[in-house]
Amino acid sequence: MPRPRHTAIREQIEGLILSGVLKPGDRVPSEQELVAEHGVARMTVSRALSDLVAAGLVVRRRKAGSFVAAPPSEEKLLGVPDMRETLPGHAHAVLKRAVRVASGADRARLGALPKGARVLALLVRHDSQGVPAAMEDRLVSLDAVPEAAGESFVEAPPGTWLLERVPWTEAEHRIRAAAADTGMAAMLGMAAGAPCLVMERRTWRGDQPVTAARITWPGDRHEVTVRSSRGPLRG
């Protein structure tokens, strides 16, 4: 069986979700509909849908149907929650905002982009109770998220905004410690040379790069936590 039929059915729906045709909350076909469409037994489509549940792409509710799942919160992505949720009294300010054709450096950060692709570059300061808490330096691929070009990110910071809209399949985080340079120290209200936690996060939708963010926290004011368990089981 080179191509299990449940795999084909799963991938078809997966494609609809990852391509954005089906958005979070949208209904996906019921088992009966899929049985009729593909001419297979119900257990076969049930397996396809169960696998999508295990992948976190779909949630199923009896009587209601199956729906595209909301993307996992940044909280679950890593222990770097939505800034708005962890930082008490969170506020943010967009310091720079530019749309440009991706430079070589942009392509190095974001990954393989087509020549001439446009990106949105953002510099955001996050405050907690009036005190600077983190700097966020972010690139967004406008190929992947064209609607970001018209967004001001005044209401929701870019991380939150993106996670609400763009399904991702792969994420990479690189975390290191670095001494604050004078510019960073000034923006974060700390001594130059003091330790900072620097996280670079990149996310993809399939093979397509979505966004790359470098977030810098004063070392003594933040901690990243990652929890893992062996294997989420199916629903």
Add this chain to the structure above:
Amino acid sequence: MPRPRHTAIREQIEGLILSGVLKPGDRVPSEQELVAEHGVARMTVSRALSDLVAAGLVVRRRKAGSFVAAPPSEEKLLGVPDMRETLPGHAHAVLKRAVRVASGADRARLGALPKGARVLALLVRHDSQGVPAAMEDRLVSLDAVPEAAGESFVEAPPGTWLLERVPWTEAEHRIRAAAADTGMAAMLGMAAGAPCLVMERRTWRGDQPVTAARITWPGDRHEVTVRSSRGPLRG
């Protein structure tokens, strides 16, 4: 169906693995044997075994049978691979080694331990090509891993040794940046006050704490990377 039968079957085998009755590489009953034992259809036990594959506890090979999976490498646990694999020319030295009744501080680090439980405390320096690369400060619960009491950790460093022997189900990592104090700076051959990456890792087997490690790297010589993808699918 308050208790699906495939769940009961899965949990029975899960228990054998997590309790250590079945060790990595051991054979688990074949589908036929489980069918006979539980009096269910083959698809039902197949589902139980598939779920164990998804959880990473079991691997299945046609004709050969199903086997307890090798625990994921530290590499996969987080991007903090086995020191021996990433650090070129790795060597390690056990600087301190003590068995003691868990102190209050030990219990705080390791989590809920019975009163009077004994722990193994280790201080290990990791070198790369003769240069100090990281310090490891570790506690091991001797309730969870009694055989650690008689181990010298000369051949394999404790992280490697533990991962080869103890199946874990939960892991937590906390990562922060800190300035090196004078003692740490001296041991790692760096300037006092320079940024360090500090990772605290704790692992559990079920509810039982297994080990807690605090690993400190010079900030400019190491980076932690975490890769996640949405949902491993079943095998």
Add this chain to the structure above:
DNA sequence: AAGTGGTCTAGACCACGCG
């Protein structure tokens, strides 16, 4: 009440790979 998913059965055929 009716539609949906969750589970289960008792078969079946096939692919793979160890012996």
Add this chain to the structure above:
DNA sequence: GCGTGGTCTAGACCACTTC
């Protein structure tokens, strides 16, 4: 070759939840 797992079928009964 033959035991194992991988997939699939065409039914079935039940639980849950919305309608």
